Amino acid sequence: MVEEATTFSEPTARDVTLAVRRATFGKCPACGNGKLYRKYLKVADNCSACGEELHHHRADDAPPYFTILIAGHFIVAGVMMVEERFQPDYWIHLAIWLPLTMGLCLWMLPRVKGALVGLQWALRMHGFGGRDIHDPAEPTPEPIAPAQ
Template sequence: MRDPALQDDRNLRTALRRGFMMKCPRCGEGRALHRYLKVKPTCDVCDLDLSRARADDGPAYFTILIVGHLAGFALHIIWSLWEPTALVMALTVSLGSIALSLALLPRIKGALIAFQWAKKVHGF
């Protein structure tokens, strides 16, 4: 089921978009992740070997970087507009940060795997 046209097309933007959607960076149809953060050994559709993908701590670092900046901005806006109590502000920003972190972490991991594939890093 391998398509020769899929072998050489490694457009970074397309791969990152597919990876952010947690899809295979090559075909965009098969899933790159199963469960929550586990990388599938191969794509079910195009048989791309994903077992060599090494994301390590990169997704967590980028997630903390993004969520931390957004939480700081949210703290400033919430305090400027409504001046809530410290407990209300801490709870809302904390819950929002946790929810956003859990939503972004697998997507950033998929994008990092796609970046590695597009740039031919780690055995791709």
């Protein structure tokens, strides 16, 4: 029994900047038209516009870490400036910074997660490495004739 082998050429590079930008704004990293999320942080299984499979992502714990890292720099800088200039009581700090921190983190979290999903898609990580249905230049694999 002779099995038929298939050759694949090196996949074409995907535009990382474009994919990250699209996903940051909650759109499919492949086409930019379909929604990335079906709920607040629940990534859709497939793009509603192009059918790209999005369930491969492995964002897991990274988005909260990056969100806290980024938001923390803004909040701590604000706290330090307000304390230096006005020296308010601690309850005033809590009244200002606690809701501001929560709001900023809740606003940033889906954007950071989208950016990471877009990055994973563009770099073909975690199962996103299949044939690119959006690139007409990507060739269809051709079978190799069996050796006689």
